[in-house]
Amino acid sequence: MEKMFDCIFAYAFLISITFQMLSSESKQPMSLATDRTSLLSLKQHITSDPSLLLSTNWTNSSSVCSWIGVTCSLRHQRVAALNLSNMALSGTIPPPLGHLSFLVSLDLTSNLFHGDLPQELSLLRRLKFISFRLNNFTGDFPPMFGQLPKLEYLNLRNNSFIGFIPKSLSNLANLQFLSLSSNSLSGEIPKEFGRFRSLQTLSVAFNHLSGAIPSAIFNISTLVSIALSHNYELSGSLPTDMCSNLPSLTVLRLSDNRLSGAIPTNVSQCSRLEVLGLSYNSFSGQIPQKSDT
Incomplete structure (x- = not known):
């Protein structure tokens, strides 16, 4: 399910931004010079590039907009997307990456990046898409993500973040996809998450979260x-009217926690529900039959 959303969102952004590779640095030399400096700083912080993709391609002899993984927008003639996914790169993210002020999409999926994320990434105010999935980023969960007003997609799955989930994420009015699964996050799920009005996917499974589900x-x-399974310490009961306001819910994963109480009798009102995981909890009652209507 999550892979499908990854592909859908990534493809949608490629279409909507209308990326085109350009060689027009002469028109705005200072702007693209800033982008070049930011990307070369990233290159300097990469300690392993087994395929030699960046070391041989990101050079001063070619246009930034022709570099592997870099795409530029026609309108602003600036770097609009950086896609270094699945390149087996190892290294850290330097603060100057936050100077890519026209960046809309940042995809570092499935690499070996590590260390803390710099606060300067909060300067990327145009960002709509972030995927750092399948890396080894560490440190407290960065609250700066809540400062990116246009963000629609945030995937930090399979890293080593610790600490609490910041309430500030609820400021992301346009957020549609949020996956923080497979980290080491603790504390409660922020009740402020109820402010989301566009969220389609919420995945915080395989962490150490505790307390009641808001x-x-x-x-x-x-x-x-909704995927909240394998936190082992989520407790409390489910609302009796759980399905009254979830007309589009397809997946609900709650397994391996400490949830209790009766299984809501209106589960059948989640008419599109296809996957329901309740195992290894302390629920009582029976799962109601799905309505034929």
């Missing part, structure tokens, strides 16, 4: 997938 989450009518 009932407001079950009022986010846009939700299609």
Whole structure:
């Protein structure tokens, strides 16, 4: 399910931004010079490039907009997307990456990047798409993500972030996809998440979260997938009217926690539900039959 969303969102952004590779640095030398400096700083912080993709391609003899993984927008003639996914790169993210002020999409999926993320990434105010999935970033969960007002997609799955999930993420009014699964996050799921109005996927499985699931989450009518399984310490009961406001819910994963109480009798009102995981909890009652209507 998550891979499908990855592909859909990535493809949608490639279409909507209308990326074109350009060689027009002469028109705005200072602007592209800034982007060049930022990217060369990143190159200097990469300690392993087994395929030699960046070391042989990111050079001063060619245009930034022709570099592997870099695409530029026609309108601003600036770097609009950076896609270094699946390149087996190892290294850290330097603060100057935050100077790519026209960046809309940042994809570092499936590499070996590590260390803390610099606060300067909060300067990327145009960002809509971020995927750092399958790396080894560490440190407290960065609250700066809540400062990116246009963000629609945030995937930090399979890293080593610790600490609490910041309440500031609820400021992301346009967020549609949020995956923080497979980290080492602790504390409670922020009740402020109930403010989301566009969220379709919420995945915080395989962490160390505790406390009750905020009932407001079950009022986010846009939700299609909720994955809270394998936290082991989530407790409390489910709202009796859990499915009243979830007309599009397809996936609900709650397994391997400490949830208790009766299984809501209105589960059948989640008419599109296809995957329901309740195992290894302390629920009582029976799962109601799905309505034929």
